[in-house]
Each structure stands twice: as C-alpha cells, then as structure tokens.
Amino acid sequence: MKSGRLVSILLLLQTRGRMTAAQLAAELEVSVRTVYRDVEALSAAGVPLYGDAGHAGGYRLLGGYRTRLTGLTADEAEALFLAGLPGPAAELGLGDVLAAARLKVRAALPAELRPHADRISGRFHLDAPGWYTEGDEVPLLPAVADAVWNNRVLDVVYRRWREPTDVRRRLEPYGLVLKAGRWYVVAAPGPRTYRVDQILELTTRDEVFTRPGDFDLAGYWAACRRDFHDRLHRAEALVRLAPGVHLTGAAGRAVDDGGRTDPDGWTVARVPIESVDHAHAEFLRLGAGIEVLRPVALRARIARTATELARLYGNPADPGDD
Template identity: 80%
Template sequence: MKSARLVSILLLLQTRGRMTAAQLAEELEVSVRTVYRDVEALGAAGVPLYGDAGHAGGYRLLDGYRTRLTGLTAGEAEALFLAGAPGPAAELGLGPVLAAAQLKVRAALPPELRGHADRVSGRFHLDAPGWYADAEQTPYLSAVAGAVWDSRILHTVYRRWREPTDVERRMEPYGLVLKAGRWYVVAGPGPRTFRVDQILRLTVSDEEFTRPDDFDLAAYWTAYQRDFHDRLYRGEAVVRLAPGVRLTGPAGAAVQANGRAEPDGWTRATVPVESLDHAHDTFLRLGTGIEVLEPPELRERIARTVTELAARYGNSTATGGN
C-alpha cells in the first residue's frame, strides 16, 4: 500500500540519514520512478524532505524532524509488544531498558493501536524455558553480552563433558543465542558454540577483535542445528505404531515421511534414533503402543526389560522389598 510505503521512506531516512532514490527503491523493492512520486507526495503533505544533487546527493529530512509511529498497522503494533520477551531481556540486564522502550513506543501510538498492543500484552506471555527443569544459572551472561557488543576478547575457564573437563578457552564472542531457555555464545576462532552456564570463570579483556563481515548469526545457528541433528541421530530403527500413537521430533517427522499403514491399522516406519540407550527408554514410555522390529539388539533389550518388569509385577501382592 502507498501509505505504508510513504511511512517506510520516512523511517528509513529518519534512521539512516541521506539516501538516494536508487537506494530507497532497492530497499522498498519498487522502481525509482515510484520513489520520485512518493517523495513528491511527502513534500506536498508538508514533510520537510530535501533532495541534494550530485554524486554525494540524495534525499534527507530536515535536521531535528521526527515522525511519530502512526504508520504502524495493528498487526505490527501487536507483534512489536509480543516480541519483547521480558525474561531474556532481564537476563541480559536489559529489563528496565525494554520496559522504557515499550512505554515510549506505546505513548507514540495512536489510541486504536495502543489498544491492540495492550490487548496482546494482556493475553500473550512468552516463557522460553521448558518444564521440569531448574533454570540454568548464568552469572556471566551480562558480561558475555557486553563483550559481544563491544567486540572484546574473553578469557574463560570452561567445563566440557569430556576429560579434561575444565579447560581454558580464549573466545571472540560473535553473538548470543537463546534456545529452549538455555543461552549459548557463538565465538571464534572457528566459530564454535559454547553454553554460557558452563563458563566457570571469566575475564573480559581490553583487547578487541574484528568480527568477520560475512558472519551471519542466524544462518550459522540454522546450520549448527542441522549438523547437530545429523550427528545426533546416526542410527535407525524400524517400528510399528498402534493407531493414535505419535512420535515427536525427528522420529515423528520420519513417520510422516515414510510411514505406511498396515492391514491391522498399525503404521510401520523407519525412524532415526540417537543411541540404543535413548531409543530403549523413549520407546518403553509408549508401552503397548509400539513394537520395535529392528535392529535386533534393540528389540532384544526391550524384550528383556519387559520380561523383568513382568516378573517383578507378576505377584498380585506387593512384597515391599521384604
């Protein structure tokens, strides 16, 4: 819509300063001719917008001119307040800053959009951590975040899972990621991924590092997760699932992709498994709703467990261990 595009031009010039018609056209994905018409419309509406000719020219707003956020749609206002997760912001030491920013944005909104934003805040709450797990203690999170922002090198003592467990690490922190309630720092050289809660000691150096210009945190994290799952689920199991029984995660996706119905109503599928131990425990939770066909060692192990359970619970009267 033209009105939304005009607001976008104002906000772009307000945040970036001088921009050429070609730059605005590329940003808005329209023609240069359309930008010329939009600029004329803004000028006719009284917006103090000026065009400078020459190689270093472009459009700019009169110094000191600021537009209110009246160009936000209802959906954009709702998304803005829904995206402000107070928990992670507080962990980063930005809780008061987030609250102040939301207050200022709310004050700048027209009454009808303010009502939309208030309704979202009252009806939706984002809580990232999972159930049945204590919150991870991350005493160095704020310091790591500061080092990410200021491009400062970190000297840490880090606890890993294999021996030797406690090792010294020099990190060039490129970015922070919050995944399922747990904070990770992506750091060079490498880059590599570290859990912030496993940092035992930390010193922020005065030495700065240069963050690679082509590093994309979101793209890195997507690739990292994909590689993690590829390394995690290296085995396979052939199973039969009773009607109505569902697997979750990669196993559930595999059932959707290759599962086939059998005459008795069960579904047969080949699913990825992390390890025999993990598959044994996961499949046992489904009780009689699943039958493991392959690999033989997994089927035999589950059979032994079921036999032991049957023997233990075979007596109708509990022995109480006596």
Template identity: 75%
Template sequence: MKSSRLLSVLLLLQTRGRMTAAQLARELEVSVRTVYRDVEALHAAGVPLYGDAGHAGGYQLLAGYRTRLTGLSAGEAEALFLSGIPGPAAELGLGAALAGAQLKLRAALPPELRAQADRMRSRFHLDAPGWYAEDEEVPHLPAVADAVWRSRVLDVRYRRWKAPTDVDRRLEPYGLVLKAGRWYVVAGPGPYTYRVDQILEATVLDEEFEPPGDFDLAAHWQRHQADFHARLHRGEALVRLAPGAAARLTGAAARALAATGTPEPDGWTRAVLPIESLDHAQGVFLALGTAVDVLGPPELRARLAETSRILAQRYAVGPAPDAATNQDGSARY
C-alpha cells in the same frame, strides 16, 4: 500499503544509514523499480533524502534529519508490547530499561492503540523455558552481553562435556541467542557456539574486535540448528505403531511419521523414524511399551528383546528376591 511502505523506507534509512535500492528492495520484498518510485514519492513529500551513484553509493537522509515514530498499526503496537519478555531482559540487566521503554511507547500511542496494546499485554504472557527445565544460574551473562554490545574480546574459562572439561578460551562475541530459556553466545574465531551457563569465569578485555562484515546472527543460528539436527539423527528405525501412539511422538519423529507413515489393515501404522543412537532409541521405544513394534535395525530389536526379557524376569509374579515374608507366605516390605 504504499503509505506503510514509504514509512518503512524512511525508517530503514533513518536507522541503518546509507542503503542501495537493491538492499531496500530485499528488505521490503518489492522490485527495485518500486523502490525508485517510492523514493520519488518521498522527494515529492519534502523528505530530504538523496542518492549517490557508484559502487559505494546508495540513498541516505540528510544529516540530522529524524522522523517521529508514527504510522503504527494496531497489530504493530500489539506486537511491540508482546515482544518485550521481562525475564530475559532482566537477566541482561535491562529490566528497568524495558519497563521504561514500554511506558514511553504507551504514552505516545493514540488512545485506541493504547487500549489494544494493554489488552494484548493483559491476555498474553510469554514463558520461553519448558516445563521441566530448571532455572539455571548465568552469573556471567551481563559481562558477556557487555562484551557483545561494545565489541570487546572476552577471556573465559569454559566447562565442556569432554575431557579436558575446563578450558581457557579467547572469544570475540558476535551475538547472544536465547533458545528455550537457555542463553548461547556465538563467538569467533570460527564462529562457534557456547552455552553461557557453562562459562566459569569471564573477563572483558579492553581489546576491540571487528565482527565479519557479512556475519548475520539470525542466519547463522538457523544454519547452526539445521546442522545440529542433521548430526543428531544419524540412523533410522522401521517400526509399527499402535493406534494412538502417534500422539506421543514429537519433533523429528512426528514429522517422519507424517511423511512415511503407512496404515495397515490391523489399524497399526508402519513408518521409518529417525534415531539419534541405539541407546537413545532404546529408551524412547521402551517408553511406548506395547504400542510399538520395532522391526529394525536388528541390533536395536535385539536390545529391546533382551531388555524385555530382563524386565519380565524382574517383575515376574511373586515376592521380590529381597523381600521378607509373613507367616502366611505373603511379601513383607
């Protein structure tokens, strides 16, 4: 473990430049005292790194020093090949670069790790979008990516869901996120999140911008998702579910069932489930048919009762109202 950690310290300093002992400790999930010992061990091994005291101090490698990529474990080599998703890379214009990088990495691996990496690539395939998601055109993704890489301001015409639908925006793109097969750009001022496929026009300006020093794309996206789900489920429904109905619930509803579900003597389960809106909940619970009994709220129960009454009349036994009939009275469609 120590040798692996020493290599991590070396690679962190090589890729990020100056880092304090506290920063290294957070990255490696060890104590600051352990970092001090690791730095001493690297010094003893002849690695040219030095530290500066003070507010702007920290450890860094001697200018020009580089280490070769060594010390990969089998799992790390497998993960590197598994993490290369060709579809998104091609959308960003990096398909050939990804293939070239993987080829070079494979050639640099020792034979035993190369075999394991090849096995991983041949047995696992990542396909991020869902089954029912259609391929969406993202013609302006390369331009947005270019602006992200080079910290350039974007002028875009953007289509949103509410009026006025088509608006002009000046964006400072901090980063790109691929979520469930869909690209999003997180951009300031704000920052706000925009769907890249809803960008109608995009112009990369020569104007540069500086992202906020404390901005962390992964942390921001995690907060964004938490806020989205908090705003999404604004109500609750008290329901009874028939045996087997639980397997048809997903996401927040499945988690709520696991947390609040109480078995009843007849085999059904009583639970409190989150709902987005009365309209959405009506569709969800109608899809469960007779396997659900909605006890509240009263407005939702009344809606389901009225819809069920209309459906019962519509599908009552007998020919459809507009159907022609044969001589024997049977329906002819």
C-alpha cells in the same frame, strides 16, 4: 498496502539515512518503479525528502526531520509489546532499560492504539525455560553481553564435558543466543558455541577485536541447529505403529513422509534414532502401540524389558503394601 509501504520507506530513511531506490526495493520486496512512485507520493504529501543522482546517490530526509510512530497498525503495536522478554532482558542487565523503552514507545503510540498494547501485555507472558528445568545460573552473562556489545576480548575458564574439563580460552564474542532458557555465546576462534553458564571465570581485556562484517548470527545458529540434528540421528529403526499412535520430531516427519499403512491399519516406517539406548527409552513410552522390527539389538532390548515388566507385574500386589 501502499500506506504501510510509505510509512516503511519513511522509517527506513529515518533510521538508516541515505538509501538507493534499489536498496529500498530489496528491503520492501517491490520493484524499483514502485519505489519511485512511492517517493513521489511522499514528496507530494509534504515529506522533506530528496534524492541525489550518481554512484553515491540515493534518497534521504532533510536533516532533523523525524516522524512519530503514527504509522503503526494495531497488530504491529501488539507484536511490539509481545516481543519484549523481561526475564532474559533482566539477565542481560537490561530490565530497567527495557521497561523505560516500553513506556516511551507506549507514550509515542497514538491514543487509539494504546489499549491494544496494554491488552497484549496483560494477556500474554513469554517464559522461555522448560517445565523440567530450574534454569541456569548465569551471573557472568551481563559481562559477556557487555563484551559482545563493545567488541572486547575475553579470557575465560570454561568447563567442558571431556577431559581436561576446565580449560582456558581467549574468546572474541560475536553474539548471544537464548535457546530453551539457556544462554550461549558464539565466539571466535572458529567461531564456536559456548554455554554461558559453563564459564567459571571471566576477565575482560582492554583489547578490542574486529567483528567480521559478513557474520550473520541468525544464519550461523540455523546452521548449527541443522548440524546438531544431522549428528544426533545417525541411525535408524524400522517400526510398526498402531492406528492413532504418532511419533514426534524427526521420527514423526519420517513417518509422514515415508510411512506405509498396512491393511490392518498399522503403519510401517523407517525412523531416525539417536542411539539404541535413547530409542529404547522413547519407544517404551508408547507401550504396545509400537513394534520395533529392526535393528535386532533394539528389538531384543525392548523384549527383555517387556519380559522383566511382565514378571514384575504378573503376580498380584501384596495387600499389605496398600
């Protein structure tokens, strides 16, 4: 809507300073002509905004002009208060800062939007770690976060899975990522990814590094995820699934994309697997709802397990065990 776009232009200029019409158009995903019309509308409404011509030109607000958050919608106010993660913020040493910021934002909200913000805080709580993990102890996380923020070089002792397990590294930390309750630091050289809970010792140098201007943390992490999944599923299995039985993740997508349903209602599909050992454990959970046709090694492994289970449960249990 135009009203929301006008507020967006105002806030962009307030937070970023001078911006060209082309930059505003790209940010808002509209045409430059639309930006021109919106700027005229803001000027007509009394907003002290003016533009400079030329190569270094653009639009900007008169110095000192600030707007309150009166442009927030109810949905935006709810999303803002849903976005805060108090647990991770506390781990970063920012728990008090986050609480203070939320209070200030709430005070700046129009009165009619405050109940929406309070409602979202009272009805939704985000808990990042999984059920079956206690969560990692990350006592060095605040120090790593400080180095990320201030572009400070770190000397660390890091524990990895292969020999030698404990190694010394000089890191230039670019950013932190929280994934499934676990903190990772992305750092040069490389860059590479390190688990923060596996940093055993840490010393912050006085040395300051220059973070690459074109480094995109979100883009890097997305590429890491794609590479991880590509490396994870290097083999495949040919399976038959009983009616109503569904696989999850990459295997489920493979069934949806390439599965063939036979007249008996069973679905035949090629699915990616991590390894014979991993697939053996995963497929056994489906019991008689899945038949592995290939690879032969996986089919034979499951057959042996089924034989052992039949032998174990083939005789009645001893009543004395009750």
